[in-house]
Amino acid sequence: MISSTSGAPSSAAEVQTQTLLDPTSERRPAGRARVARPPSLDGRVVALLDISKPRGDVFLAHLAELLAARGVAVRRYMKPTFTKPAPADLRSRIARECHLVIEALAD
Amino acid sequence: MRLPEGLVAVVKSDCPTCRLVEPVLAEIATHGHPVTVYSQDDPAFPASVAARVDDRDLAVSWQHRIQTVPTLLRVENGAEVARTEGWSRADWEALAAVRPLGAGLPAHRPGCGSRSVDPALADGLRVRFDGGRLRARRVEIAELEDEIEAAYERRWTDGLPVVPPTAARVLRMLDGTTRAPDEIVAVVPPDLVPVTVEKVAINAVMAGCKPEYLPVVLAAVEAACTDSFNMHGLLCTTYFSGPVVVVNGPIAAEIGMNSGVNCLGQGNRANATIGRALQLVVQNVGGGTPGGIDRATFGGPGKYSFCFAEDEGGSPWTSLAAERGFAPGTSTVSLFAGHGPSAILDQISRSPESLARSFAAKLRAAHHPKIVVAMAAMLVVSPEHARVFAAAGWSKARLRAELEALLLLDGDELVRGAGGIEEGMPAALAAGQRLPKFRTGDLAIVHAGGGAGLFSAIIEGWVAGEKGSQLTTREVRP
Numbered sequence: 001m002i003s004s005t006s007g008a009p010s011s012a013a014e015v016q017t018q019t020l021l022d023p024t025s026e027r028r029p030a031g032r033a034r035v036a037r038p039p040s041l042d043g044r045v046v047a048l049l050d051i052s053k054p055r056g057d058v059f060l061a062h063l064a065e066l067l068a069a070r071g072v073a074v075r076r077y078m079k080p081t082f083t084k085p086a087p088a089d090l091r092s093r094i095a096r097e098c099h100l101v102i103e104a105l106a107d
Numbered sequence: 108m109r110l111p112e113g114l115v116a117v118v119k120s121d122c123p124t125c126r127l128v129e130p131v132l133a134e135i136a137t138h139g140h141p142v143t144v145y146s147q148d149d150p151a152f153p154a155s156v157a158a159r160v161d162d163r164d165l166a167v168s169w170q171h172r173i174q175t176v177p178t179l180l181r182v183e184n185g186a187e188v189a190r191t192e193g194w195s196r197a198d199w200e201a202l203a204a205v206r207p208l209g210a211g212l213p214a215h216r217p218g219c220g221s222r223s224v225d226p227a228l229a230d231g232l233r234v235r236f237d238g239g240r241l242r243a244r245r246v247e248i249a250e251l252e253d254e255i256e257a258a259y260e261r262r263w264t265d266g267l268p269v270v271p272p273t274a275a276r277v278l279r280m281l282d283g284t285t286r287a288p289d290e291i292v293a294v295v296p297p298d299l300v301p302v303t304v305e306k307v308a309i310n311a312v313m314a315g316c317k318p319e320y321l322p323v324v325l326a327a328v329e330a331a332c333t334d335s336f337n338m339h340g341l342l343c344t345t346y347f348s349g350p351v352v353v354v355n356g357p358i359a360a361e362i363g364m365n366s367g368v369n370c371l372g373q374g375n376r377a378n379a380t381i382g383r384a385l386q387l388v389v390q391n392v393g394g395g396t397p398g399g400i401d402r403a404t405f406g407g408p409g410k411y412s413f414c415f416a417e418d419e420g421g422s423p424w425t426s427l428a429a430e431r432g433f434a435p436g437t438s439t440v441s442l443f444a445g446h447g448p449s450a451i452l453d454q455i456s457r458s459p460e461s462l463a464r465s466f467a468a469k470l471r472a473a474h475h476p477k478i479v480v481a482m483a484a485m486l487v488v489s490p491e492h493a494r495v496f497a498a499a500g501w502s503k504a505r506l507r508a509e510l511e512a513l514l515l516l517d518g519d520e521l522v523r524g525a526g527g528i529e530e531g532m533p534a535a536l537a538a539g540q541r542l543p544k545f546r547t548g549d550l551a552i553v554h555a556g557g558g559a560g561l562f563s564a565i566i567e568g569w570v571a572g573e574k575g576s577q578l579t580t581r582e583v584r585p
Contacts, residue, residue, distance in 0.1 A: 018250065019247055019248065019274065020248055020257070020272050021243040021274060021277050022244040022246050023243075023272055023306065023310050023313055023387065023391045024263070025298060025300040025392050080574070081570075081573075083343075083570055083574055085339065
């Protein structure tokens with residue numbers, strides 16, 4: 001008598017009920033450490049990013065005045081639409097031209 | 108597992124035909140032809156053949172796709188070159204190259220089902236021998252843990268119980284498509300995760316889909332994860348909307364979708380589970396969870412599943428898919444960002460002009476009566492309402508043109524402050540102008556619903572066009 005494999009057939013029920021297949025991405029979104037807050041705004045350029053929601057510009061204009069009064073350089077930016085993430089070009093321009101960014105949400 | 112050279116038979120002692128051919132197998136061996144017999148249930152059977160192999164674990168039977176016993180194979184240079192099932196004297200004589208064979212036996216006798224295709228065993232065998240092609244992480248559930256509760260605890264559900272995604276169920280689900288399990292279907296927002304056919308299948312199992320729904324779910328995932336549909340934005344919005352899935356073409360009837368009575372409601376498995384599977388993919392693979400990235404103020408019940416088929420057979424009009432350039436006979440999935448439905452009640456109009464005015468009056472109020480241009484809507488016209496238009500010879504294009512004319516609104520009524528309502532259009536855009544409620548292309552029209560009821564439905568949309576979400580259609584591929 002030749003034996004091709006050993007053992008009796010394993011129970012189908014056992015295989016089915018004890019192990020599930022992971023339905024998720026099997027990863028946590030890559031957590032990225034925040035850059036430390038600067039001790040002061042002296043000599044820094046602050047980006048004010050308008051996400052294109054109504055009245056965000058009003059809020060940002062007021063912030064710009066307050067920052068200017070403290071002698072802080074300010075640059076204004078705007079997302080084409082609030083419904084989508086900021087385009088890569090815009091993100092890279094802000095990173096190139098500024099040290100900090102304030103993104104305003106208003107409604 | 109290579110088979111030995113020469114003749115190979117697969118048998119079980121429980122099969123009368125196998126017992127019938129036992130002397131034949133011995134007879135072939137006496138002619139100097141080596142015969143190896145794989146026995147599925149009794150390693151001592153057939154006693155008259157020396158070269159027996161124990162195949163009670165069915166590994167050989169499974170791998171060589173044995174459907175019937177006895178099966179006689181000829182193997183040359185390690186490859187199967189001929190096969191016959193059951194007992195047929197002529198076939199066995201030809202295959203064994205021994206004549207005559209089985210004197211005294213009937214000329215033909217059908218075989219029995221192979222144990223490897225026994226429904227009670229097939230799933231377990233499949234997991235054992237094919238489970239290796241599944242790449243998903245295995246999650247072990249403790250013996251005393253309830254699987255459905257385990258899925259809740261791992262945050263895999265939408266709030267309703269899910270079908271536990273076992274390897275056996277996922278393998279069965281994958282039978283619904285010809286696509287490889289490791290093929291990438293799309294990159295799912297918000298975490299931008301490449302999703303495989305297998306991962307979609309796992310979530311389809313959980314949603315309660317049948318395997319034949321999988322191609323529709325795959326097409327829906329493809330459509331959702333496009334820049335035009337903008338699932339990311341739709342997920343993040345504080346607004347009500349979620350993905351609305353409209354299915355066109357022959358697949359809708361093939362898988363038993365509902366385009367008729369209560370088609371936007373509960374009770375049909377395909378409608379209920381296809382939309383749900385899409386949402387589970389977005390939640391579980393994309394990471395779009397309510398309260399996390401999903402910031403809806405209210406959401407809506409359609410976010411569990413909002414999926415229906417267009418009633419094409421009963422429609423006087425061209426279908427949504429045909430309007431979007433797909434050939435007749437093509438199955439498609441169209442995704443619309445919306446919520447609802449809300450009702451248009453008109454039981455009196457018998458002229459198309461009057462009914463179109465009813466539609467326009469209700470459509471004007473969608474979102475807000477003073478908000479125009481920016482948003483989308485889908486109009487679902489019922490059979491009884493469609494009949495009014497069809498009897499007067501109105502095509503869908505004609506209805507759309509009439510609605511566009513009726514929904515070209517006086518900007519002075521829309522400006523902020525008009526009518527004592529601060530909400531509205533900026534004066535710079537609207538004052539002294541006539542503005543369309545919807546831009547061209549932002550009002551979709553489909554035909555569906557039960558045969559009785561002088562009602563139609565509006566599925567209100569989200570932000571339309573490139574700044575929001577555009578109706579997005581993908582072909583359903585097998």
